[in-house]
Amino acid sequence: MLLWIDGQCGTQVPAGDRGLAYGDGLFETIAVLDGNPSLLPFRIARLQSGCRRLSIPLDVDALVRELHRFGNELGTGVAKLIITRGDGVRGYAPPAEASSRRVLIGSPLPAYPSEYADEGIAVYACRTRLAEQPLLAGMKHLNRLEQVLARAEWTDRRYAEGLMCDTGGRAVEGVFSNLFIVEDSRLVTPSLHRCGVAGVMREALMSTGPCDVEDITIERLQAADEVFMCNSLYGIWPVTEFREHRWLVGAVTRKMQRICRQLLEESA
Amino acid sequence: MLLWIDGQCGTQVPAGDRGLAYGDGLFETIAVLDGNPSLLPFRIARLQSGCRRLSIPLDVDALVRELHRFGNELGTGVAKLIITRGDGVRGYAPPAEASSRRVLIGSPLPAYPSEYADEGIAVYACRTRLAEQPLLAGMKHLNRLEQVLARAEWTDRRYAEGLMCDTGGRAVEGVFSNLFIVEDSRLVTPSLHRCGVAGVMREALMSTGPCDVEDITIERLQAADEVFMCNSLYGIWPVTEFREHRWLVGAVTRKMQRICRQLLEESA
Structure with missing residues (x-):
């Protein structure tokens, strides 16, 4: 299974991630066809809106490059992207220093009848x-x-x-x-x-x-x-x-x- | 920082954990005083109720033993317990084979004025x-x-x-x-x-x-x-x-x- 954490191969996230602690983040489930993440402009627009509403920082250009790189490795399948507010184990208050974490999980396209x-x-x-x-x-x-x-x-x-x-x-x-x-x-x-x-x-x-x-x-x-x-x-x-x-x-x-x-x- | 995953020392959880994917789980923030997790009967009652409502399996006896072991190592501080539905990267449906994951994170008692x-x-x-x-x-x-x-x-x-x-x-x-x-x-x-x-x-x-x-x-x-x-x-x-x-x-x-x-x- 293809799995990246913050752009690097990796299978695990720190136990103190706020995505795990509070569901403090967003996700996208992206059909990738022949290396191309589909409907990307719509995804980016939704992610930008979501990150703005939750005050999670997002480097859009870097993310788009990463999605293309991930898509190329995946070929055809599903790329699940999770963006969390990063680490912060105690307390609901978002850390003063805003950060985020990206998780990308590749899997086959679902086989619906x-x-x-x-x-x-x-x-x-x-x-x-x-x-x-x-x-x-x-x-x-x-x-x-x-x-x-x-x-x-x-x-x-x-x-x-x-x-x-x-x-x-x-x-x-x-x-x-x-x-x-x-x-x-x-x-x-x-x-x-x-x-x-x-x-x-x-x-x-x-x-x-x-x-x-x-x-x-x-x-x-x-x-x-x-x-x-x-x-x-x-x-x-x-x-x-x-x-x-x-x-x-x-x-x-x-x-x-x-x-x-x-x-x-x-x-x- | 004291950190256990399913009773073992560890700092990370699999990226496919349903706690991260969907917030599919529960948590407790436990004051531990001289090794003793406080108000334990109330916590266990709440966890049992929550796990029943979410259909997450819970071995209460094993959990209580684990909390005491963790408390002993921690001494005095806060034990944050997260119980998730375990792995399952795609699809909201709970896996047919019910499972769960326990995360225990130790930290100092908060210093409120x-x-x-x-x-x-x-x-x-x-x-x-x-x-x-x-x-x-x-x-x-x-x-x-x-x-x-x-x-x-x-x-x-x-x-x-x-x-x-x-x-x-x-x-x-x-x-x-x-x-x-x-x-x-x-x-x-x-x-x-x-x-x-x-x-x-x-x-x-x-x-x-x-x-x-x-x-x-x-x-x-x-x-x-x-x-x-x-x-x-x-x-x-x-x-x-x-x-x-x-x-x-x-x-x-x-x-x-x-x-x-x-x-x-x-x-x-």
Whole structure:
């Protein structure tokens, strides 16, 4: 397994790292295709925003060079990048001298069944709700116990993903995906200002054409013409089953899948 | 620095640990006095509860033996214990084969000014709110970005602690302490079923006599006869200043400080 700590081969991090102590950091899960980290401009934008919000220093140019070097060694696979606030074993206060640590972990691309994209997926209705925390909403930070609890709710392989609502009952996202619905050919994705992760594939898709960002109740989701989920590793999965509701794979979803493939090809 | 990983001397954890990846674990900050981990029964109870809620396996007897061995080597100081779900680099789903990892980090007792306990403290009003997540409320888990953001709000050394409210505006706890108020000699501490950490000193104090657990609005806090904060390292600090409000150190607070000292002496 390819593993770098701060740009050097290494398999371990100091036990006093604040990422371990407090989840004090961010991460990215990057599809690397033939040495190229995909959707890099979107990733860098999200990392810059997250680091700014958490006041974690980030040398973007050095990081981009490192991701390319890592991608070249990895070839094709997944590069998981973790950026933490570095060491600091006691006390929540960020150290006066700001620092950070980078962890890069390479692994093979996940082998999802091709039917998920072709024929659609059944989505589990998670009971675990997302707490509403505007100060952390949108960020891909390391505080992920809600996702761990939600993903532990089902083991039935019939479900490829789980849908998470916020504590107000609004549909927000999948456990590891973002959500889109289609209403009268209009694309809508949930607002993420209270909670949720602003996924890189979501951002990339939104950059290609009109898409409204709105609160989406479960009732509204269930009444939608089409529903799909996306992330930057698997692209787009049409949702064909959620609770007692069934959908056919719609024309807008198919169009967005073509756009998604193009995005990944262009970026790689 | 004394540092053990799974009972062995070691300074690093595998980069694929789920504690780092997702904050998937729990921690305890234990005052060790002359080799004795203080308030151990309360700690073990909290750890057992937390591990049960997160489905992390815990061998309590082995852990207690390890804490005593570690305490003996440390002498007097702080033992920070981190328990994670162990390795698992990709995917939120807990591994089918449940495992865990223990990290023990020794450090000196923090040197708080003795005036904090004697004369009371000024408490900062944090703008960072605690999100309401009943599934995680009470646990001392590793998802602590809210505390990191809250503690980063002030650098003025005049403030020894910061008070955190939940998103509903209720006073819940300090950044690293629990909160008590006194109304007509009656002891009240905030309910922690929506958010907050059920501190070990809070539990220990509650075990010694009557104490009501209720929602406490900021207005109610400000109208209280006495206010104090506690944790298991510093004991009890009377609150004498919060926003424009001033308190004298009251008789109930002094009585609770005596009880607190007794608890620490008995447990050590």
